[in-house]
Amino acid sequence: MNFGSDNCGPAHPAVLDAVIKANSGYQASYGADTVMDGVRAQIREIFEAPEAAVYLVATGTAANSLALSCMAQPWDTVFCSEMAHIQRDECNAPEFYTGGAKLTLAGEGDKLTPEGLKTAITSWVKGDVHVSQRGPLALTQATENGRIYTVAEIEALTTVAKQYSLPTYMDGARFTNALVALGCTPAEMTWKAGVDAVSLGGSKNGCMGVEAVIFFDPSKAWEFELRRKRGAHLFSKHRYLSAQMQGYLTDDLWLATARMANARGAYLSNRLAEVEGANILYEPQVNMIFATLPRATHQKLHAAGAVYGLFEGPLDDGDPNEPLLMRLVCDWSISEAEIDQFIAAAK
Structure with a gap:
């Protein structure tokens, strides 16, 4: 009777089998393994994004913090809900990895509204050297209260962000739970709705510990690679991350x-x-x-x-x-x- 968290459950046997299969012979290290080549192709196909940059890390905190560090300057502020995981549960890791960017809480509760977001954005005067500069919007899908943004709600929020030339990141630790609840496609819930980057969580949904970070704008690819290495999140035996994600995605597991x-x-x-x-x-x-x-x-x-x-x-x-x-x-x-x-x- 354990309902503590979906982090507490076992890994799916198919994921473990994929890791065991990968544990044979030699593979290139640091993400150059052939398994990762297949994973990258799978994720691009799933998201209908053939040019997307795809990377793997072991934790959701690393995924969120490293992705946001590519989207926010140290003098920026990230707009999120007061219940966002980056606000409540990551021990200031986003601020650390961005080099000091702060978080601005928009609205109340776990879900943002366009009105609340606009108020939060305009509370920072553009071009004033004395204040934080406007940075990315960060959405949590599903939220910390177990609720989901509809595609229309995502579109409404990204529309506000784009009015101020701000990118949008989606924390997708429970991305797939939200996806199947909505009955939409990954593309419809992300880049088609205006999302610029997303994490695809595996750890809470049957993997041992792996999260994908996906940039729909590949111009961020090299920066992410550098930040992942500098932040000590580039696995040497990367094939074991790749194998988990391969097993996770195969046959729509x-x-x-x-x-x-x-x-x-x-x-x-x-x-x-x-x-x-x-x-x-x-x-x-x-x-x-x-x-x-x-x-x-x-x-x-x-x-x-x-x-x-x-x-x-x-x-x-x-x-x-x-x-x-x-x-x-x-x-x-x-x-x-x-x-x-x-x-x-x-x-």
């Missing part, structure tokens, strides 16, 4: 695992609604659920060995009826039987 995780999230949400005192905060759109349960119910779940995010407390002291906020995340491997066990413990 990346889509299948995301669909499974989303389906289990929907099943969990429906079952959780049966529990007395449960209050689900957002309509689940991907594989994350935010809800409140009474403290006494949380105590039962913890006693039964359930693992999940608990954001309020203390657990063992206080009104047993007080609602406490929780986050539940389903990965590709969680079963309906485990969800049923969780609900039985809550009841």
Whole structure:
């Protein structure tokens, strides 16, 4: 009964098999392996972007920080939501890798609006040497609250960014969960909607640890290569990153695992609604659920060995009826039987 994070689940056997297959003989190092040649071609085909620059790193923080460092000068500010992963969960890595670019929080909550973005952009006077200069827009898809931007919403936000000649980056740690929920194509959710660069997450969706960084403008390619090396994120035995991504993309495994995780999230949400005192905060759109349960119910779940995010407390002291906020995340491997066990413990 582990709903702690989709980071906590196992890697898919097909991904492990691909790594084992790659573990034979010799391959060129530092990304020059033949496996990477195939991965690059796969991703370009998937995104309908034959000229795209494609690179692999091991973590989402590296993907976000290195990509943004190619899109923002040290004196710029990056526009993002107050719930963005780059704001809440990356220990100032984007600021570090950009050489000092700050973050400007636009609007409230996890999703940006065109109006909120425009207000944030215009709050910095263009051409004033005393203030931060306007830099890229950063979107998180899906958001930290498990919600997704529709294609129309992405287009509306990138349109505002382009009015001020600003590029757009998409943090896609849960890119595929959002993609299958929308039922659109990768191109429709990215460059056709005005996105200039994106990360395609693998670590949360069945891989051991790999993220792709994709620049639809290949002019950023050499800079990214230099920054990746300088930032200590260029793997010498790169073929093991390549093999993971190859196994992930082959036979549409990346889509299948995301669909499974989303389906289990929907099943969990429906079952959780049966529990007395449960209050689900957002309509689940991907594989994350935010809800409140009474403290006494949380105590039962913890006693039964359930693992999940608990954001309020203390657990063992206080009104047993007080609602406490929780986050539940389903990965590709969680079963309906485990969800049923969780609900039985809550009841």
